Amino acid sequence: METKKGEKFEAKKLIFATGIVDDVPNTKGFWDCWRMSLIHCPFCHGYEFQNKKTGIIANSEHGFHITSLVNNLTNDLTILTRGKADFTEEQNQKLKQNNINIIETEIDEIQHQSGNLESLILSDGKKMSFNAVYGAFHFKQHSEIPGFLGCEFTKNGHIKIDNLQKTTIPGVYACGDNSCDAFRCKCSLYR
Structure with missing residues (x-):
């Protein structure tokens, strides 16, 4: 070489x-929480947030996959697609069978205390509380x-x-x- x-x-x-x-998205509060309570890997962080109210910022096949992993760790799970959900009919059926909510609204802000996530403020003004949120983002x-x-x-x-x-x-x-x-x-x- x-x-x-x-x-x-x-x-x-x-x-x-x-x-x-x-x-990653340019969302207020993102970097303050990244790798603390806004996490990327259920293998690395799953045990810390087991049985907690959890969100997943993801969509399509990658979002479905990470949801299948996190679903083994908590029964209180919501997917935040930040736009139109892009799951197949079969995936939607499995998500529904597992009582996993899908929110398509964009996220405007992540509220936290010293990096410990408290809630997400959505673009429609709705506030959703979580203990942890996984981010499954595109990468290079x-x-x-x-x-x-x-x-x-x-x-x-x-x-x-x-x-x-x-x-x-x-x-x-x-x-x-x-x-x-x-x-x-x-x-x-x-x-």
Whole structure:
């Protein structure tokens, strides 16, 4: 490999642990709560907010998937799609069977005390209280190098890997959320 400055590097193996960059909304209070009570991963944070009133800011297939994970942690769950809900008829039926509410209204503000979420203020003026809210946002790869090397990506934008973390390029590996394709999981709402 050669850098823009002309430096050359050689290695038998290369591993990317470069992460992703979330495309988060520009909502008042967002950054004050991010990674405290506005969280991204039920595997990382689920136990902390188990059996609590929980919201999920998400939509479509990705939103349905994270909902299936969080539904195992609480019975008080609401999806906030921030616009028209984009779930299939089958997904809508499963959400209804599991008593999961869907709110399509945009979020104007996140109210909190020192990063501990208290409520969401919606664009119609409605105030909804939550203990935690998961954010399932679109993202992009933090590094473009895997693409330049020819690595394949999943339909969701993760680096495609096998069970040994190998990419589609021999000698190139990826780990972490740059290659964390959560759609491999099959959870309770899929059954």
